[in-house]
Amino acid sequence: MPDLSQERVLRFIWGVRPCRRGGLRLESEQLGHVRVIHNYGHGGSGVTLSLGCAAAVSAMLGPPGGERVAVLGGGVSGLSVALELLRAGHSVRVYAEVLAMQTTSAIAGALWFPLGIDFPEPGEARDRFNGILKESYSRFCELLGSDWGVREIDVYEPIGAEVHPEYFEAGVIGPPSVVGAGDPMPPGLGACRVFRSLFVDTTRYLPRLHDEVQRLGAAFEMRRFTDLRSVADLDERIVVNCLGLASGGVFGDAAVFPARGLMVEIEGRSIDYAIHDGFKYIFPREDTLLLGGTYEVGCDGPPADDSGYEVILEHHRHRLSRASV
Numbered sequence: 001m002p003d004l005s006q007e008r009v010l011r012f013i014w015g016v017r018p019c020r021r022g023g024l025r026l027e028s029e030q031l032g033h034v035r036v037i038h039n040y041g042h043g044g045s046g047v048t049l050s051l052g053c054a055a056a057v058s059a060m061l062g063p064p065g066g067e068r069v070a071v072l073g074g075g076v077s078g079l080s081v082a083l084e085l086l087r088a089g090h091s092v093r094v095y096a097e098v099l100a101m102q103t104t105s106a107i108a109g110a111l112w113f114p115l116g117i118d119f120p121e122p123g124e125a126r127d128r129f130n131g132i133l134k135e136s137y138s139r140f141c142e143l144l145g146s147d148w149g150v151r152e153i154d155v156y157e158p159i160g161a162e163v164h165p166e167y168f169e170a171g172v173i174g175p176p177s178v179v180g181a182g183d184p185m186p187p188g189l190g191a192c193r194v195f196r197s198l199f200v201d202t203t204r205y206l207p208r209l210h211d212e213v214q215r216l217g218a219a220f221e222m223r224r225f226t227d228l229r230s231v232a233d234l235d236e237r238i239v240v241n242c243l244g245l246a247s248g249g250v251f252g253d254a255a256v257f258p259a260r261g262l263m264v265e266i267e268g269r270s271i272d273y274a275i276h277d278g279f280k281y282i283f284p285r286e287d288t289l290l291l292g293g294t295y296e297v298g299c300d301g302p303p304a305d306d307s308g309y310e311v312i313l314e315h316h317r318h319r320l321s322r323a324s325v
């Protein structure tokens with residue numbers, strides 16, 4: 001049983017999901033002499049989608065090799081695109097304000113699960129989105145058992161948790177099955193469902209991804225973009241936009257919005273499964289537990305006080321206390 005006592009609390013964490021009404025924007029547009037391939041609007045699923053989106057960007061560039069490409073952003077989206085393009089023989093320069101462990105991507109746990117993003121309506125766009133999820137999942141599976149910090153885990157959901165069949169539509173995880181009375185189940189959950197997914201420990205994954213991109217020869221430049229002009233000033237004529245939340249301001253997309261997430265990190269990994277109940281979750285990182293959380297639309301800065309974190313702790317403590325009754 002996880003120990004969530006006060007002495008175990010390591011830190012309070014806040015981060016801002018880069019969301020977009022209408023969901024993912026993965027498309028190419030010509031802006032003057034620059035071709036921009038957009039890859040943003042990942043919301044609460046940026047890690048989940050990253051490798052599939054990177055493959056899609058590479059396919060949009062056409063036959064392998066030879067292009068000089070500027071990748072804007074050094075979070076999981078930008079670094080994944082950089083990796084994919086380098087492997088396809090392009091030359092890549094990553095421009096970003098901060099990289100890898102300093103980005104929002106390092107705040108994510110991250111569970112492989114398409115949560116906190118608008119799904120396209122059923123039809124062609126939805127099929128494409130599910131195809132990206134499928135591709136991403138299969139690429140993460142290739143990293144299982146390596147030093148990238150990707151592992152398979154059981155994810156338990158209380159029976160009362162909202163059911164979203166679309167999360168399982170890509171056909172790579174789930175659907176959840178009800179845990180029988182005789183089966184082992186996590187304390188405090190009562191009747192529950194379980195499915196299997198991947199867990200990407202970003203504390204290991206992001207530095208590894210960054211190292212690989214560097215090893216394959218990417219150049220890095222710390223730079224801040226403010227508007228289209230600052231992008232057009234780059235030497236490269238092909239630009240992949242992975243600026244996350246900043247895509248709204250730099251490229252004038254009013255559909256982009258922030259959704260803050262609060263989490264509490266607990267010392268010690270006392271369980272090796274995840275508990276998932278919407279944004280109220282427990283994720284097992286390598287040496288710690290991440291307790292979630294919130295989804296606060298419109299908030300893009302730190303909370304005024306610690307009360308939100310206390311609510312999260314109380315929620316999980318209360319749930320676990322029911323186990324001992």
Ligand SMILES: Cc1cc2nc3c(=O)[nH]c(=O)nc-3n(C[C@H](O)[C@H](O)[C@H](O)COP(=O)(O)OP(=O)(O)OC[C@H]3O[C@@H](n4cnc5c(N)ncnc54)[C@H](O)[C@@H]3O)c2cc1C
Binds near residue numbers: 018048049077225
């Ligand atoms: C609390 C929380 C929990 C989450 N949990 C999960 C999860 O379990 N699973 C999952 O899949 N996803 C999860 N996410 C979502 C995930 O973290 C994001 O979708 C993902 O990190 C987006 O990655 P990104 O690379 O597009 O953006 P970011 O990581 O934000 O990177 C953006 C990059 O652009 C650069 N940049 C930004 N503005 C500028 C500018 N003006 N000029 C120059 N550079 C700039 C930054 O420096 C950075 O390098 C979670 C997010 C939060 C906040």
